[in-house]
Amino acid sequence: MLSRVKDTIKKFRMLSKGDTIVVGVSGGIDSVALLHMLTGLAEECKLSLIVAHLNHCMRGRESDRDEGFVKEIAKRLGIKCICRKMNISALARKGESLQDVARQARYRFFEEAADRYNADRIATGHTMDDQAETMVMRFLRGAGLSGLSGIPPVRGKYIRPLIDTTREEIERYAAVHGLKFVKDSSNKSTKYLRNKIRLKLMPIFDDYNPNMKIDMARLARILSRDEDYLKNKTKDFYKNLVARRDANTITFSLKKLRNLHDAIKARIFFIAVEELLGASKGFYSCHIEDFLELLSNKLPNISINLPGGMVLYKEYDNVTIERGQGAKGARSQKSGLPLQAVSRGAKSQEKKANISFEQELKTTGKTNVVEGKGLKIAELKAEIINCDSESEIQAPLTLILSHKGRGKGEGVAYFDYDKLKLPIVVRNFKHGDCFIPLGMKGHKKLQDLFIEKKIARRKRSLIPIIISGSEIIWVAGIRQAEYGKVEAKTKKILRIEMQEQTRTG
Structure with a gap:
């Protein structure tokens, strides 16, 4: 068995000489056997081992017994031991699986230990039996290719040296070497799905195929290879698909x-x-x-x-x-x-x-458009410009952008100030809104404009609508109106710029 574990370590490049390894030890037979093997390899591979044990406080005195047992093993082997108590039942939220919460807490603890001691690897005692049980459990839950790939032999810092070894082999190894270990009484409870699969379902599968665990391990590798290929292809496509982030x-x-x-x-x-x-x-x-x-x-x-x-x-x-x-x-x-x-x-x-806002637009200076709950919709800047011989603007018509192709997101609009009715108001879109677009004669519903410009329904209420009197003069950033447009005889111009706008998606 030890030679197979060495082959697994070599095949998946789990270890390098001089590595520091955090070994997760629960006190059960799998983790005790793992620690024993790694201790035997430590001198040969110049490994530094650190034992890590999380007391989940889920089984009362039995949990404390396990912690004490692990400390004793580490002391006897002369290995640094890190233990922590964590009340998993108190951490779990209503409806959460205690087993899932415990597993997440345990992995966080291992990773903190690895970071603290600058460890290269984290070793866990997952076996071929665990692999088969995991695949069956995920199959029952309707997992896809990724889930059915099972437990990876290597994932980041995590390594599973026993992943090609059955529990039966580990039991023989423990007997030959006289290894002592503790038994988790909760492993006999069928209220947990994994236990139910191990105790009830796996024996039935064994009747149909005595080599099922080996075959499932092989299948996991095949599926894992296919999944890796698809993941890499997906990453290549993904970069070119993202339009905005x-x-x-x-x-x-x-x-x-x-x-x-x-x-x-x-x-x-x-x-x-x-x-x-x-x-x-x-x-x-x-x-x-x-x-x-x-x-x-x-x-x-x-x-x-x-x-x-x-x-x-x-x-x-x-x-x-x-x-x-x-x-x-x-x-x-x-x-x-x-x-x-x-x-x-x-x-x-x-x-x-339920976005709703309406406020007066300052004709000089900045207006922060804010809806009732404090969400900033946009920032509009307005200024009044005189058109005369001393002004930079002597030919007002040059300011009118062609209505052809409008709707590409213009952030600036120009109006004949003397045609406008004050106060200028900025508000959200309302159903039934309509206006005469610049360069057109007939009215157009804003809803039709939004559809034409492919403005998403949920974003329409975030677009500032600029009103003069009862007339819409600008659908900000999208289309200016015919009303209030600049002409050759215009003497005074109101320039409005949308400097910032809230975006969703």
Whole structure:
């Protein structure tokens, strides 16, 4: 068995001479056997070992017994030992799996220990049995290729030297070397899914295929190779797909996304989620199906609520994944929405935003446009310019941008000041708004303008609408109106510049 473990270490390049290794030791047979083997290799490979044990405080005196046992082993071997107590039950939120919370806390503890002692590796005692159980558990939960790849032999600093070794082999090794270890009484409880799989399901599989663990380990390697290839291909595509990126949103080109294979699209989705949330935990195949359906749907505006406070939008030519307020670290249950509900979701998102603002625009100086809850909508700067022989502006008509091609995001508009009715007001878009666009004679609904310019529904309420009297004179950044336009006889010009605007997605 020791030779196989050495082969595993060599095959996956787990160790280098002179490495410092944090060894996670629970006191159970797997971790005790791992520590024993690494101790035997320490002199040969010039390794420095540090034992790390987290007392989860979940089994009362038994947890304290385990901690004491690990300390005693480390003392006997002359190895530095780091132990910490953590009340996992107190840490867990309602509905969370204690096992998941304990595992996350344990890994954080290992990583802190590695950082503190500048360790090169963190070794854990995962075995071939753990690999098979993990694959079955993920299969039952509907995992994809990545999940079914199982436990990686090496992930960052983490190494699993026993991953090609069965528990039965470890038991024989412990017996031959007279290794003492402790038994976790909770391992017999079938209230935990992993235990239920180990105690109830795996024996049934063994009846059908006695070599199932070996075959599943082989399958995990095959799937892992395929997954690595697809991940690398996805990263190549991902760079060219991102149209816009900020702290809370990632926007993709819909056309480019649609041209990709579904396998790549699914991985694009997970990369974006992980960039925004730091992890993709809580996202499942049902969310991938929602994402793929959204991409193929012909409706121009669709939204889907995702776990972790995230929202997925398809808006004309773009697809945006947005992290909502408080999304970081948020926990969510599985949730996939049928597309019939998705198409209604876009309207519900707009109602939810409930953006409303109306205030007077200063004709000289800056106006910070702020909605009722304190959200800054835009910053507008206005000035009045006289058109005379002493002014820089002697021919007002040169200031009029052609109406052809307008809507490309002009941030400046010019008006004949004497035609305007004061006060000038800036407010949010309201349903039914209409105006006469510059260069046209008939009225146009703003809603039609937004559709024409492919302005996403949820962003429309964030666009400042500039009003003089009862007339809309500028849909800021998009289109100026015919009313109040500059002409050859204009004597005084009001120049308005939108210097800053809130962007979503």
